[in-house]
Amino acid sequence: MAYNLLQGKKGIISGALDEKSIAWKIALKAKEEGATFTLTNAPIAMRMGQINKLAEACGAEIIPADATLVEDIEKLYTRSMEVLGGKVDFVLHSIGMSPNVRKGRSYGDLNYEWFLKSLDISALSFHKMLQVAEKLDAINEYGSVVGLSYIASQRTFPDYSDMAQAKAVLESIARSYGYRYGKLKKVRVNTVSQSPTKTTAGTGVGGFDAFFDYADKMSPLGNASAEECADYVISLFSDLTRKVTMQNLYHDGGFSSSGISEEIVEKMRQ
Numbered sequence: 001m002a003y004n005l006l007q008g009k010k011g012i013i014s015g016a017l018d019e020k021s022i023a024w025k026i027a028l029k030a031k032e033e034g035a036t037f038t039l040t041n042a043p044i045a046m047r048m049g050q051i052n053k054l055a056e057a058c059g060a061e062i063i064p065a066d067a068t069l070v071e072d073i074e075k076l077y078t079r080s081m082e083v084l085g086g087k088v089d090f091v092l093h094s095i096g097m098s099p100n101v102r103k104g105r106s107y108g109d110l111n112y113e114w115f116l117k118s119l120d121i122s123a124l125s126f127h128k129m130l131q132v133a134e135k136l137d138a139i140n141e142y143g144s145v146v147g148l149s150y151i152a153s154q155r156t157f158p159d160y161s162d163m164a165q166a167k168a169v170l171e172s173i174a175r176s177y178g179y180r181y182g183k184l185k186k187v188r189v190n191t192v193s194q195s196p197t198k199t200t201a202g203t204g205v206g207g208f209d210a211f212f213d214y215a216d217k218m219s220p221l222g223n224a225s226a227e228e229c230a231d232y233v234i235s236l237f238s239d240l241t242r243k244v245t246m247q248n249l250y251h252d253g254g255f256s257s258s259g260i261s262e263e264i265v266e267k268m269r270q
């Protein structure tokens with residue numbers, strides 16, 4: 001059911017690779033709620049993914065941009081403002097990748113070049129998207145910028161490796177830039193800490209199925225799906241959350257506040 005929450009709003013949505021991507025679901029919901037937006041992803045993902053299909057369904061232009069390159073981000077905002085006919089109201093950062101995780105390096109044997117890449121792709125890119133937006137004055141007053149995070153930023157999940165540091169930096173940037181952009185232009189900046197979700201990035205983490213089931217059993221409401229994440233993010237893009245900023249918001253069925261659940265106790269008994 002649509003509520004017209006984003007009627008007349010313009011935005012930029014990054015990170016939709018295929019139908020499983022969280023950003024894919026957010027794009028479909030944003031369209032349903034009345035927004036117009038551009039889609040972006042790394043040039044390499046254009047070849048691997050199915051973003052054209054999504055662009056067609058949303059009537060959106062695709063603007064390739066490697067989120068680690070400031071020049072690409074500048075082009076992304078400039079072109080988006082041309083296509084959309086003015087400044088944007090929302091920006092989604094849904095970008096994450098760790099070469100160390102992808103190549104199965106253990107935490108005691110990290111490749112530091114790759115570690116820097118993980119930080120650049122998954123965290124610094126958030127700062128770059130904010131800094132370029134500020135310099136180009138590309139976001140309207142009370143605009144909303146959302147990045148996607150994971151609880152491994154706050155608690156240890158061994159297989160999450162250097163992505164844990166990347167997410168900690170991402171959440172910290174939301175606070176620091178949220179302060180700055182709030183003062184400057186009343187722009188909101190938040191991260192949403194989402195349940196484990198079966199996507200390309202998610203399932204790339206070792207032991208994913210086990211911790212997906214564990215999180216599901218630990219959460220009184222069960223894991224939050226990608227569609228449910230989309231609903232939540234739409235509320236953050238809308239005018240109903242105009243005073244929410246600088247937060248890391250858990251969207252995880254209650255996982256982050258649970259010590260243990262009956263289901264896990266039962267499992268341990270067996």
Ligand SMILES: NC(=O)c1ccc[n+]([C@@H]2O[C@H](COP(=O)([O-])OP(=O)(O)OC[C@H]3O[C@@H](n4cnc5c(N)ncnc54)[C@H](O)[C@@H]3O)[C@@H](O)[C@H]2O)c1
Nearest residue numbers: 015017021022042045067095096148196197199200201202
């Ligand atoms: N899946 C999960 O379990 C889960 C849980 C919490 C948070 N998240 C976060 O959600 C976000 C989206 O991930 P997803 O699970 O939808 O997986 P996904 O693999 O569908 O999306 C990750 C996206 O990052 C893009 N990307 C990688 N390098 C890039 C670059 N240099 N420039 C631009 N884009 C680049 C990829 O092309 C892809 O579209 C990520 O930040 C991820 O860490 C995922």
